[in-house]
Amino acid sequence: MENLSSFDLFRHIVLTDFLRYFITAASAYLIFWVIFKKRWRHRIIQQRQFRNGQLLCEFGYSMSTVAIFAGIGFGIVSLKRAGFTLIYNDFGDRGALWFLLSIVLMVLLHDAYFYWTHRLMHHPKIFRYVHLVHHQSINPSPWAAYSFHPFEAVLEAGIFVLIVFCIPAHPFALLVFLVYMIVRNVFGHLGIEFLPKNFLQNRLLNWHTTTTHHDLHHKSFNHNFGLYFTWWDKWFGTEHPTYRKVFDEVTSRPRVVTGAGETLINSESGKALVVLPLLIFSQILSAQTPIGTWKTIDDGDGKARSIVLIESAGEGFLGQVIAIFPRACEQPEPVCVKCPGERKGKPVKGMNILWGFKKSGNVWTGGSILDPGNGKTYRCKIWLEDSGKTLKVRGYWGIFWRTQTWYREG
Ligand SMILES: [Zn+2]
Numbered sequence: 001m002e003n004l005s006s007f008d009l010f011r012h013i014v015l016t017d018f019l020r021y022f023i024t025a026a027s028a029y030l031i032f033w034v035i036f037k038k039r040w041r042h043r044i045i046q047q048r049q050f051r052n053g054q055l056l057c058e059f060g061y062s063m064s065t066v067a068i069f070a071g072i073g074f075g076i077v078s079l080k081r082a083g084f085t086l087i088y089n090d091f092g093d094r095g096a097l098w099f100l101l102s103i104v105l106m107v108l109l110h111d112a113y114f115y116w117t118h119r120l121m122h123h124p125k126i127f128r129y130v131h132l133v134h135h136q137s138i139n140p141s142p143w144a145a146y147s148f149h150p151f152e153a154v155l156e157a158g159i160f161v162l163i164v165f166c167i168p169a170h171p172f173a174l175l176v177f178l179v180y181m182i183v184r185n186v187f188g189h190l191g192i193e194f195l196p197k198n199f200l201q202n203r204l205l206n207w208h209t210t211t212t213h214h215d216l217h218h219k220s221f222n223h224n225f226g227l228y229f230t231w232w233d234k235w236f237g238t239e240h241p242t243y244r245k246v247f248d249e250v251t252s253r254p255r256v257v258t259g260a261g262e263t264l265i266n267s268e269s270g271k272a273l274v275v276l277p278l279l280i281f282s283q284i285l286s287a288q289t290p291i292g293t294w295k296t297i298d299d300g301d302g303k304a305r306s307i308v309l310i311e312s313a314g315e316g317f318l319g320q321v322i323a324i325f326p327r328a329c330e331q332p333e334p335v336c337v338k339c340p341g342e343r344k345g346k347p348v349k350g351m352n353i354l355w356g357f358k359k360s361g362n363v364w365t366g367g368s369i370l371d372p373g374n375g376k377t378y379r380c381k382i383w384l385e386d387s388g389k390t391l392k393v394r395g396y397w398g399i400f401w402r403t404q405t406w407y408r409e410g
Pocket residue numbers: 134140189214218
């Protein structure tokens with residue numbers, strides 16, 4: 001690497017980082033979601049399908065992250081060549097013990113860096129611009145490992161800069177750390193809990209995060225910010241209150257009984273590699289539904305007001321407020337003051353504001369929508385426009401109605 005020209009060096013780094021992501025994510029996806037799909041079906045943490053185009057979207061953002069990581073990696077290697085970093089080439093300079101210790105220190109430093117930058121990205125004023133892209137995956141797939149907005153990718157890459165200026169590291173120790181990082185990251189987004197039922201009872205192991213741990217973060221947003229270990233969430237009271245219960249429930253499910261030969265959908269990896277792009281592209285072609293995340297706009301100032309997640313529920317849908325963008329004069333965590341009944345005084349974030357609906361041609365009717373501003377519930381009809389990019393939401397009171405346009409976020 002020392003003798004490469006700058007252009008060749010950059011190409012080399014782009015390819016290495018792409019392969020680091022692609023080989024790990026593709027292997028996990030093929031093994032758990034394609035080849036042994038039926039073997040792991042009962043362990044799918046959120047028992048629902050990926051939304052239309054989700055995998056492709058995760059892959060697309062991951063490619064932008066590869067480019068950004070490679071750019072920063074190129075900068076670091078250039079600084080190393082100029083003698084500005086603590087990276088050392090001669091293994092004998094610091095010995096085997098430091099080699100091992102340096103890897104442990106890198107993992108611990110990254111875990112702390114991730115927890116605090118992650119909490120920062122969840123600040124209501126920052127979330128939408130930096131971290132929302134990653135949270136478009138409510139039920140993430142392994143392809144979501146690098147699915148970051150470019151701003152988030154730069155922040156995530158900050159750990160490399162921190163490491164090369166704080167921890168003397170041999171290039172091979174850095175490589176071990178990079179492999180550990182992507183493997184843990186991909187498993188965090190696997191969507192399938194593959195660990196044994198007694199994992200959380202084992203005191204030597206249970207301080208490692210599990211797939212369920214990070215999956216719950218994607219589902220509920222406000223808990224489980226940790227990356228490799230559970231202790232930061234424990235120390236700062238952000239561990240999901242039902243983490244252990246959900247892990248127990250998922251790992252206790254009976255295995256789905258399949259007929260002989262059905263356990264493997266396809267044991268030939270060659271065929272499976274053909275299946276993979278087909279699976280991804282079939283998602284784009286499948287019919288559009290309101291399922292997904294939507295940005296709502298304030299009628300008053302025309303600015304984004306909230307993000308609503310619409311999921312399928314029975315025959316219809318359920319829409320939940322998952323993020324709010326308060327104005328400068330408003331409370332950061334507004335509550336529904338005028339709501340009647342059990343919703344009264346409850347935070348608007350996390351509240352179900354849309355429910356019911358039945359498909360009737362190209363529209364969904366017979367639903368209800370709650371306006372948390374005045375606490376009133378209206379009859380509601382919704383339909384998609386603009387190739388599924390916008391959702392028209394019409395609320396009725398008596399013979400009057402008002403139609404809002406929501407914009408697809410994911
Ligand atoms: Zn994630």
